[in-house]
Amino acid sequence: MPDSQEMDHPDVSTQGVESSAHPIGPVPSSTTAFVGRALRGPVNEPTAINSFGEFRRLFGGLWKESRLGYAIADFFLNGGSRAIIVRVFTPGRASMAQPPSNAQIVLLDAAGLGAITLEAKDPGTWGSALRARVTYPETGGNRFTLAIHDPASGITEEFTDLTVAESSARRVDRVLAAASGLVRLRGIWSNALRRPADHGEILAGTDTWDDENAGQAFTQANGGSDGEPLTEAEFVPTGAGAGQEGLGALDGAEPFSLLVIPPYKAKQGVPNADVDAGVRASALACCIEHRAMYLVDPPWEWNTVADVQLPIPGLQRHENAAIYFPRIKRPDPLDGGAIIEVAPSGAVAGVMARTDQERGVWKAPAGMDAGLRGIHGLSLSLTDAEAGELNGLGINSLRTLPTVGHVIWGARTMMGHGQAISEWKYVPVRRLALFIEESLHRGTEWTVFEPNDETLWTTLRLNVGAFMHQLYRQGAFQGQSPRDAYFVRCDRSTTSTADIDRGIVNLMVGFAPLRPAEFVILRLQLPAGQRAPV
Numbered sequence: 001m002p003d004s005q006e007m008d009h010p011d012v013s014t015q016g017v018e019s020s021a022h023p024i025g026p027v028p029s030s031t032t033a034f035v036g037r038a039l040r041g042p043v044n045e046p047t048a049i050n051s052f053g054e055f056r057r058l059f060g061g062l063w064k065e066s067r068l069g070y071a072i073a074d075f076f077l078n079g080g081s082r083a084i085i086v087r088v089f090t091p092g093r094a095s096m097a098q099p100p101s102n103a104q105i106v107l108l109d110a111a112g113l114g115a116i117t118l119e120a121k122d123p124g125t126w127g128s129a130l131r132a133r134v135t136y137p138e139t140g141g142n143r144f145t146l147a148i149h150d151p152a153s154g155i156t157e158e159f160t161d162l163t164v165a166e167s168s169a170r171r172v173d174r175v176l177a178a179a180s181g182l183v184r185l186r187g188i189w190s191n192a193l194r195r196p197a198d199h200g201e202i203l204a205g206t207d208t209w210d211d212e213n214a215g216q217a218f219t220q221a222n223g224g225s226d227g228e229p230l231t232e233a234e235f236v237p238t239g240a241g242a243g244q245e246g247l248g249a250l251d252g253a254e255p256f257s258l259l260v261i262p263p264y265k266a267k268q269g270v271p272n273a274d275v276d277a278g279v280r281a282s283a284l285a286c287c288i289e290h291r292a293m294y295l296v297d298p299p300w301e302w303n304t305v306a307d308v309q310l311p312i313p314g315l316q317r318h319e320n321a322a323i324y325f326p327r328i329k330r331p332d333p334l335d336g337g338a339i340i341e342v343a344p345s346g347a348v349a350g351v352m353a354r355t356d357q358e359r360g361v362w363k364a365p366a367g368m369d370a371g372l373r374g375i376h377g378l379s380l381s382l383t384d385a386e387a388g389e390l391n392g393l394g395i396n397s398l399r400t401l402p403t404v405g406h407v408i409w410g411a412r413t414m415m416g417h418g419q420a421i422s423e424w425k426y427v428p429v430r431r432l433a434l435f436i437e438e439s440l441h442r443g444t445e446w447t448v449f450e451p452n453d454e455t456l457w458t459t460l461r462l463n464v465g466a467f468m469h470q471l472y473r474q475g476a477f478q479g480q481s482p483r484d485a486y487f488v489r490c491d492r493s494t495t496s497t498a499d500i501d502r503g504i505v506n507l508m509v510g511f512a513p514l515r516p517a518e519f520v521i522l523r524l525q526l527p528a529g530q531r532a533p534v
Contacts, residue, residue, distance in 0.1 A: 022459065024443030024467040029361040029435050030353035032075060032258040033084040033250055033292070034346075036068030037230050040126040043089045044245040046253035050083075052076045057153055059085060060126060062334055065226065067262040067272040071346030074330070075260070077374040078347050079354025084256050086249045088234040089123055090227045103127030103224030104186060107134060107196035115196040116164070116172065118148075119186040120224060126152060130182060130221040131209055136198045137161075144195055146172065148182045149209045149218070156209075157182055164193050230264040232276040235283075247279075247286045255438060257431070258352060259287050259294045260345045273300040277314025287320045291434045291441075293427070296323040296414075297343035298395075303379070305386045310393060310417075317394070317414045319424030320434075324348050324396045324408070326380040328372065339376050344398060347372050351408055352431075361435045362476040362513060364411035364428045372398065372406040393417050396427075423520050429513045432476060436509065437522055440464060444507070444526050452500045452529035457490045460507060460526075464488045468509065479516035486511045487519065503529045 039060025049055050055072050062069040091101050101123035109115035120127025133147045147158045157180055162172045173185035202208050202217040214220055235246040261283055267273035287294040302308050328344045331337040355365040378398055387397040387409055394417030396410030416425040424430045450456045468486045479485030487510045494506040505528040510519035
């Protein structure tokens with residue numbers, strides 16, 4: 001209530017006061033991105049899922065031709081809660097006379113000629129199981145109803161009041177493009193398209209989509225290809241539009257903190273045995289850009305400790321990468337429970353997610369409580385001496401311990417080798433730093449149009465300080481007092497006149513992850529003092 005207005009009776013009044021506070025929220029610390037080959041689903045389109053059941057529905061589940069599904073199953077089994085899937089696809093080469101990548105449904109008119117052709121929305125042989133049924137409304141006219149059934153998922157889509165009239169909002173191609181998750185019109189719209197014929201009645205005592213009604217009550221799709229085995233080109237494409245494909249598709253995804261690329265390259269007669277060197281290099285570059293960790297699987301040649309050779313082809317030592325060895329053994333539901341060897345990164349990502357939820361991103365995902373769930377064993381049993389040797393190389397061991405079972409027994413980044421002195425030697429320290437940096441980056445975007453002056457600096461110190469203090473109270477830092485655990489600086493000592501002229505405010509944040517008052521320092525440059533667009 002304005003001060004000039006007097007109250008003439010007892011009452012309670014409220015008045016909104018604008019606050020300069022900009023609370024900083026923590027970003028998810030264990031969302032994991034997976035890139036690989038799947039049976040179905042959108043291609044080069046990052047899709048978030050929250051369970052393996054959702055992966056099965058959208059991407060087809062486990063598939064013998066790809067290790068992607070196994071890695072995702074291990075992720076959720078070990079405690080993962082959110083994943084981002086990017087399906088990459090290699091179309092068949094024309095010289096191989098393969099069918100079109102997307103299955104097709106040709107709907108005929110009353111004269112038995114092709115009226116319209118539909119195609120599965122995404123490539124793969126899954127589309128050949130689709131079924132389409134056309135019926136006419138009792139009111140007559142030129143409208144029709146189209147139903148699409150997917151036997152694999154049990155989903156049936158029905159679109160009423162469709163037409164082939166060019167100017168109509170219910171034109172079949174427009175409706176399918178906007179509302180169907182299964183099919184779309186093949187090719188571009190043409191005035192030559194005609195209304196498809198009514199499929200007629202179903203046989204007595206049968207369901208609409210029963211096989212007995214094939215050719216009468218519905219039209220079956222045909223064709224579709226699952227594509228060729230993946231190559232480096234699908235992960236790191238070149239040419240027009242390549243920036244949104246493969247690993248580049250993650251640029252449009254929600255924030256993720258871990259990246260897994262399951263083996264896809266055939267080697268020594270074994271399918272899905274390894275990853276191209278160029279893909280490893282690009283995966284690390286992607287993680288550096290997105291403030292994420294790349295979980296590296298051991299090369300297929302590493303069958304014993306004596307086989308371990310560094311550097312790994314295509315991969316330089318970096319604090320944003322961590323490698324785990326050996327491979328894990330798990331039952332294969334597609335082969336009657338037979339035991340197979342798979343890469344460990346999916347399961348490791350799940351353990352990291354579980355540790356984050358139970359203890360926090362600052363807790364090392366290793367030790368007695370970092371058990372690997374749902375596995376049969378490991379491809380190699382490591383001794384104490386061998387685990388110590390690998391630890392010195394910056395390689396994290398997976399071990400089987402008496403009474404405990406299968407556990408992760410190491411928490412070093414690839415910078416944690418030998419006598420190397422690096423503040424990013426340990427996985428939890430690096431992941432905590434990336435978590436803080438990403439949270440601050442997203443929580444301070446409001447600075448861009450604020451005047452770059454003492455008022456802004458004070459506000460940043462207050463808001464960033466509140467965020468860091470909350471982490472301190474949760475046990476993220478070492479120290480008996482906040483002074484020994486963290487600090488935040490943003491003033492004339494961090495931002496010069498030249499920085500102000502360039503539209504930059506510098507923020508310095510330090511935290512003590514291992515010992516009190518021994519700070520790891522992050523320096524962030526934020527835009528400020530910019531003019532708002534007219």
